[in-house]
Amino acid sequence: MYRFYVNEDDITGSNITITGRDVNHIKNVLRMGQGDRIIANDCEGTDYYCIIENISQDEVGLVIESSKKSEAELKTKLYLFQSLPKKDKMELIIQKAVELGVYEIIPIITKRCVVKLEDIKKQEKKTARWQAIAEAAAKQSARGIIPDVKMPMKLSDAAVYAKNIEYNIIPFEHAEGMDYSREIMDKAAGCRSVGIFIGPEGGFERDEVELAKQAGMKVISLGNRILRTETAGMTVLSILMFKISD
Numbered sequence: 001m002y003r004f005y006v007n008e009d010d011i012t013g014s015n016i017t018i019t020g021r022d023v024n025h026i027k028n029v030l031r032m033g034q035g036d037r038i039i040a041n042d043c044e045g046t047d048y049y050c051i052i053e054n055i056s057q058d059e060v061g062l063v064i065e066s067s068k069k070s071e072a073e074l075k076t077k078l079y080l081f082q083s084l085p086k087k088d089k090m091e092l093i094i095q096k097a098v099e100l101g102v103y104e105i106i107p108i109i110t111k112r113c114v115v116k117l118e119d120i121k122k123q124e125k126k127t128a129r130w131q132a133i134a135e136a137a138a139k140q141s142a143r144g145i146i147p148d149v150k151m152p153m154k155l156s157d158a159a160v161y162a163k164n165i166e167y168n169i170i171p172f173e174h175a176e177g178m179d180y181s182r183e184i185m186d187k188a189a190g191c192r193s194v195g196i197f198i199g200p201e202g203g204f205e206r207d208e209v210e211l212a213k214q215a216g217m218k219v220i221s222l223g224n225r226i227l228r229t230e231t232a233g234m235t236v237l238s239i240l241m242f243k244i245s246d
Contacts, residue, residue, distance in 0.1 A: 001049070002030060003039045003139050005146055016040045016050060018060040026052075026060050038062070045070045045144040070144025074244045077103035077193040079165055080233055081158050083200035084108070084115045089230045094130050098137035098147050100237040101244075103193075105134065106161065107152040112202035117152050127151050155208055158197070159215040168195035168217040171232055172209050181220040185236075188218075189243035196240075198233040 004026070010017050018026065018040070026032050032052060040048045040062060047070050050062035080102050082093055094105055107130075109116060117123050130149040138146045153161065162168050167188050175181070188194045197212060204212075209219060222235055 001037055001039050002026075002032075003041060003047075003142060005043050005135065005138070006040050008042060008044070010040075011042060011048070014064045015053075016048060016062040016064060018062065019058060023055075023058060023060055027055055037065075040064075041070065041144060043146055045073055047144065070142075072101075072142050073144045074101045074103075074241065075246075076189065076191055076240070076244045078237060078240060079104045079106060079162070079193065079195040080237065081106045081108050081162065081195060081197040082233055083110045083198055083204075083229060084113045084117060084152060085200060085229050086114050090126075090130065091133050093230050093233060094133050094149060095137045096234050097237060098134050098143065099141045100234065101143075101241050102147050102237060103145075104148050104150065105130070106150045106158060108155050108158045108197070109152055110155050110200055110208060111205050113200045123151055156211065159211060159217075162195045162197075162215065162217070165195040166193045167191040168197065168212075168215070169236070170197040170204070170209065170212045170217045170219050171222045171227075171236060172199075172219050173203055173221075173226055174206075175219045175221040178221060178223065181222070184218045184220050185239055185243065189240055194240065196233060196236045198229060198236075201229055 004018055004022050006016055034052055036052045038050055040050050046067055048064050048067045050064050053063045054061040080097050084107055097105055127149055134149050135146050169184060169188060
């Protein structure tokens with residue numbers, strides 16, 4: 001069944017009202033009508049299995065037949081702190097991170113980032129675009145939530161933000177010891193929340209890694225090969241998803 005996301009205010013008793021751009025998609029793209037069934041998700045992890053009761057120009061009225069907690073969410077909240085990459089790589093990273101179960105994506109500005117996005121209007125425009133990509137990926141992968149994409153922030157600010165996360169890790173190409181890395185990943189999989197800090201194309205500078213260490217982050221290796229920035233985050237997320245999933 002097709003999936004759409006609604007706000008808490010859209011749910012009244014056994015009825016749900018869909019408004020906005022999804023109305024056109026349901027009506028004119030999917031060509032659905034009265035009696036068809038869809039899933040409405042409240043963005044908090046609950047799926048409502050509904051039947052379309054009526055469709056007008058501006059809204060779609062649904063009747064709830066049943067509901068259940070989404071089974072798509074991981075028990076550990078994964079936060080991806082992704083250094084801004086070149087070109088449109090961030091769009092691919094967001095799409096795949098959402099598919100792999102990320103809870104929140106925080107773009108970060110590090111010393112070797114080619115893209116800086118220092119203008120606030122550019123940041124807002126980019127973030128809106130990235131959030132739309134996260135929503136589309138959430139629909140495609142049947143997520144129980146839409147992961148939030150934050151406004152870009154400096155690494156130092158991100159380190160402060162991550163203090164509310166139980167466990168934080170940072171892959172670094174000069175880190176040694178896969179046994180230690182395996183141990184850290186095993187510990188991370190048992191935590192309530194995990195932050196993953198990924199460097200840009202040129203990697204983190206050593207003083208940035210030192211800052212991370214001082215903030216309590218665990219520095220790990222992902223092996224003897226140098227991974228691209230768009231690969232490193234997906235590697236960590238994939239490992240953790242496998243370890244966390246029931």
